[in-house]
Amino acid sequence: MKKLLTILLLAFAGAAHAQGVMQFETDNHDFGNVPEGTMATYEFKFKNTGNQPVVIANVQASCGCTTPDWTKTPVLPGKSGIIKAMYSSAGRPGVFNKTVTVTSNATDASKVLSIKGTVLTKDQIKPTLTPAQLAASPHMVLDKTSYDFGKMEAGQQPIARFTVKNTGKTPLVLGALTAGCYCVGYKTPPTAIAPGQSQMIELLYSQRQLGQVSDAVTIASNDVSGDAKIILKANIVRDLIGNSMVKESGTAVPFK
Template identity: 45%
Template sequence: MSIYKILFFCTILCFQLSELNAQARFEFSETSHNFGEVLEGSEATHEFHFKNIGNTPLIIRHVRASCGCTTPYWTKDPIPPGKSGSITATYNSKNRPGNFNKSITITSNADEPNKVLSIKGQVIRHPNAIQNPTAAQMALTPLIKIEKQVYELGNVGLGQTIPIVVPIKNEGKSRLTIVNITASCKCVRLAASAKRIFQPGESATTEILFSPTSLGSMDQEVIIESTDLKHPKTSLTIKAAIMENLGDNSIIKNDKTIKF
C-alpha cells in the first residue's frame, strides 16, 4: 500500500473519530422537583435549568409530558457549548386531588438522547370550595389588596415576555395564597419563582409574565384567584401597544423588569 493511501485512510479515520467525539451534553442543576402541597385548581410551575457541557450545539427536538395535565415549555434555539437553557413544566391541578408524580422526557442530540425529568406533589382541596362559609370562617379569611390596578407598558414586541412586579398586601387574619392567574388572551402566567403565600399583614410582591400573542392595542383584564373568601377573584389591567418590531431602546430589547 502506498504512503498516499495510508495518509488517506488515516485522514478518514481521524475525521470519523472527531465526529464521534463531537457531542452535546446536558448538565442539570436538578432533575426532579417536589411541589409539596398544591391547591386544587391552581397551576404548579417549575423551571429546570441546564448547561451544555458538550463540545457541539445542543438541540432539543421535542419535550413530552407523561400526561395531558402537564404542559412543557423549553428553549427552542440551539444551545452552544458552555451556554444554558431551561425546561419549564406546568402541572394543572384542576379536578385532580391527591398525589401526583409525572415525568417529562426530553429528546435531543445530546449523548443521552432521551433525558427524563420528574415533578411530584400533593393536590389538596381549595379553601374557596367551602360552601356557605360560617361567620367565624369569614371573620378569619385572608384579604387580598392589589396595590396598583393598572399597568401601562407602552410599546411591546410581539411574542416577547415582560416580567411585571405586582405589589400585594394581605389585610386579613390568616395566610393568603395566590392560586392562579387567568386572562382571556392566554398571555399571562405567574413566574416560576413568583411569591404565592402572604402572611397576615404582609406586604410583598409577586411576579407576572406577560407574553402577547397578537398585534394591536391591548387593554387586558387579568384575574387573580386567591384564598380570600370574600373576594376569591380580583383583577388588574395591563395596557400595551403590541408591535411587530421594536428599536434598540424598547423595554423588551433591554430586557428590563417592569416595576410599579
C-alpha cells in the same frame, strides 16, 4: 499513504464523538404540598457540556394537566438552557406524579424528567396556616360577579372583561377556569398581581347552546379564603340577521 489514512480515521472518530450533552442539575422535583388552584411551576436547568450545540426538538408531557416550555434556540457548548414544567392543580386534589420527555440531538436523545407533589384543598391548607400567614396571604376582589352578553350569534366568541384587585399582602396568582359548559377560557393567561395592584382579565365565551343561557364560572387562585365565582349570561340565536326580522301579517318588519 498510511499517515494520511491515520489522519482520516482520527478525523472520523472525532466527528463521531462531536455531540452536545445535556447535563441537568436534577431530573426530578418534589413540590411538596401545593395549594389547589395554583400553577405549580419548576424549571429544570441544564448545561451543554458537549462540543456541539444542543437543539431541543420537542418536550412532551405525560398528561394534559402539565404544560411544558423550553429553550427554543440552540444551546451552545458551555451554555445553559431550561425545561419548564407547569402543573395545573385546579380541580385535582391529591397526590400527583407526572413526567415530561425531552427529545433532542444530544447524546441522550430522549430524557425523562419528573415532577410530583400533593395538591391540598383550601379547607386543608387554611388550618395549617398561622394567623400571621393568613394575614399576609393574597386576597382576590372582582369589580363585578356577572356579565351579560345580551343577544349573540351561536359560534361567536365574545369577551367578558373583569378587573381583579389584590387587596392582600403577597402576590395573587390566578389559576385555571372551570365551568360546566367547558366554554370559557382566558384570552391571555393572567400574570401575578402584586399587593394593592389590579389587572384586567378577559374571558372568551364560546357557548353554542341556543336560547337564554347562564353559566357559572370559577376562577381558581392562591387566595386561601376561596375561589371567585362569576356568572356569564347570554341570549344565543342561530343567526343575528335572520332574528332581526319578525313576521307581521306576512310582511317582514325590522325588529326593534
